[in-house]
């Protein structure tokens with residue numbers, strides 16, 4: 001496994017709608033190794049590996065964007081006030097370090113809330129070390145976005161923790177699959193979308209699916225786990241249990257024959273997998289499934305603890321299993 005590509009992707013600045021640095025890192029990794037590489041109006045990066053003309057057109061999708069915060073004001077003491085870009089849980093942001101596109105860094109805290117209440121994004125403020133409003137707004141402007149500062153922390157032998165694991169680990173899997181296909185070829189045409197703006201409603205995958213008209217969609221994303229103390233709701237997925245084959249989440253029910261194809265391919269190739277039911281959340285799958293007259297879809301998920309926090313944690317054995325399963329499915 002090419003850890004340096006994964007770490008490059010984890011380090012790239014890329015809140016929703018501003019995925020340029022992630023796209024550049026992927027272009028560097030893929031240029032010359034795929035049949036074509038292009039960027040569309042939404043900012044999706046689309047890499048094509050041609051088939052032999054007898055297979056399906058398979059659209060893959062892994063999103064490049066990461067949740068963040070956007071500046072709406074600064075108070076007279078120089079603290080920035082923000083609103084959310086994507087599904088931000090305010091509690092998870094407290095004490096995180098953040099970085100803006102221009103390199104300005106800050107730390108997040110929340111103003112006190114009433115007893116028994118949880119802080120909302122409107123209670124958060126960012127301290128960038130400014131003395132007053134004027135200084136703050138000379139260093140960042142209204143409308144600038146920040147993300148949690150990238151850092152990669154190994155946990156034990158197999159696990160890695162980093163803020164942008166959702167979904168750069170899947171961009172990594174998708175890029176590695178394209179590189180593997182360069183050597184072996186494949187009868188199916190693989191159109192790999194590194195999608196923009198998933199965290200704000202799969203806006204990139206929506207237009208890409210419309211343009212590409214695939215015969216099959218396979219999404220790669222992270223999913224929650226039920227293996228930490230007291231976690232609610234109950235979830236069957238666990239870290240180290242293999243790639244997860246999604247059956248359902250809040251936005252999509254995977255196409256049954258695609259689920260079965262994934263489980264069959266896993267069994268044939270001895271790839272560890274687990275069945276996934278996620279009673280919340282969604283991925284790019286629903287907009288692909290509902291594109292034009294409809295597209296069959298499946299999702300290969302990478303189990304991840306502490307999603308949408310500064311500590312998103314995966315097990316590299318599950319990442320390998322997701323890559324193996326993706327390759328088995330696109331070659332089927």
Ligand SMILES: [Zn+2]
Pocket residue numbers: 063166167198221222
């Ligand atoms: Zn995601």
